[in-house]
Amino acid sequence: MRHLLSTRDLDRETAIRILDVAEDMAQTADREVRKLPPLRGKTVVNLFFEDSTRTRLSFESAAKRLSADVITFSAKGSSVSKGESLKDTAQTLAAMGADAIVVRHHDSGAAHQLAHAGWIDAAIINAGDGTHEHPTQALLDAYTIRARRFGAGARGRDLAGMRVAIVGDILHSRVARANVWLLTTLGAEVHLVAPRTLLPHGVEHWGATVHEHLDDALAAAPDAVMMLRIQSERMRDAYFPSAREYARVWGLTAERLALLGPDTMVMHPGPMNRGLEISSAAADSARSTVLAQVTNGVSIRMAVLYLLVAGSSGTAEPTGGEG
C-alpha cells in the first residue's frame, strides 16, 4: 500500500491490518506520554481545498501524536485562490520535502490525480474528494462497529454477518460510497435507505439492499444504523419536499429509536443536523457512537499514516527478528 485513495483498493487482509494497527494506536491513548516516535523527521502536509475542521484536526492530531511535522495548507488565503493549479501546488509541496499529503478536494478524483500524475513522490491520503470517496471515514466507522461489537476480542476479525443500514443522502455522500465498499469487503451486509431522488444511478450494482423507507430497513434488525448528514451545501435542487417531511420519513426520531434492538449502534459522521436526520434522543442515547467515532478517527488516521509513511516501502513484513 503506497497511497490510500479509495476503500475499493483495500482487500480484506489489508483492511483488517489497518484496523488492528489502529487498535494498537488506540491503546497508547491512555498512557502517561501519548506521543509516539515513528514519524520523527517526516513531514505531513494537510492540503485542504475544502473546509473541514473535524477531518483536518483529526489528521493533524494523528500526525502529531506520531511525532511528524505538520504543515497545514488551506485553499482559502493561499495561492490556490489566486489560480495556482493542483500541479503547481503539488510541486511546491514536493520541493518542501513532504513525505505524505492528506488531501481534501471538492473535485472527485483529485487525490487519484495527485497520486498518479507523477508530480510528487509523497504518499497521498484521500481525505475526501467531491462526492466520491472518504476512505479514513469508512475505516473509522468499520473500526467503531468492530470495537463496539467485539470489545477486547476485536483484533483480527472482520464484520461477517453484521447488518449495517446507511440512511440519507446517498447521492452526494462520499462517506456512503466508501462505507459500502469497505463494509462489503469485510463481509457485512449493507442496506441503503434514501428518498429515490437521493439515490445515485447504478446503485443497484453496489451490492447493497436498497430501501425507500427507513422503517423497512429497521425491520431487518440492523446491528448499526448510520445516519448521513443532509448536505445542504450540495443541494442545488429540491430533493425532498420539506425538512419536516424528511425528518418524519427518513429521520431517526425518538419513536424509531425505541424500535431498535438493545445492541444496535447509532452512528453519524458529524456534524449532525439535530432534528433533521437525527433526533437529539438518538444522538445522545447510549447507543450513539458519535463521540467514539471522533476518538477512533484519530487512531485510524494514526494507523494509516504509520503504515504509509514510517517504512521504506509500503510492503508488509511480520514483526519479530532477533536483536
Added chain:
Amino acid sequence: MVARTVLHDADITRALRRIAHEVLESRRGEGRLVFLGIPTRGATLADRIQRIVDEIEPGVSSAGSLDITLYRDDLAKSPTRTPAPTRIPAEGIDDAIVVLVDDVLYSGRTIRAALDALVDHGRPRVVRLAVLVDRGHRELPIRADFVGKNLPSATSERVSVRLVEVDGADEVTIEP
C-alpha cells in the same frame, strides 16, 4: 547446514527457574516486580518467569508485554512492521522494579528501543534485563542482568528460540 540444539526443554525450564530465583534475590525482600516481555517470545518468557516467581513468593509480581515496533531505530529503513500489543499491568510501572525480558540478546538495539518505550509508560524505580540467550555482538553499551545461557556465536550463525506457546516446542537452536 544442520541446526544444533543448544538448549532442550528441560534446560530452558531450569534456566528460567534460575532467573526467577536470581530476580527474587536481587529484590532483597522489597519492591513490586513487573516482568515486561518484548513480543513475541519475550512476552511468553516473561509470563513463565512471573509464574515461577509467584509460586515462590506469591503476590509480589505481575507480568505484561512491551511492544517496541514504533521505537525501532531502523523503522525508516525497512518495510513497515505491524506493531504487537502492549500489556501493562493495571498497577502501572511507577516505582516498580521492571524486569525487561527477551529471548535473544544480540545487538542491544531492541533493548534500547524498549528503554525508550518504557519511559513513555511511567518511571520505574529500577530497570533490569533478563534474557534466555546472550549471543554477544553488542552494538550498544547494554548488558543483561540475568542470562539463561551465554552462547558465543558468529554473526553469520542463526540462533532460534522456539517456545511451546508460540511454536509448539521448547528449544534453542543454532545453525551456520
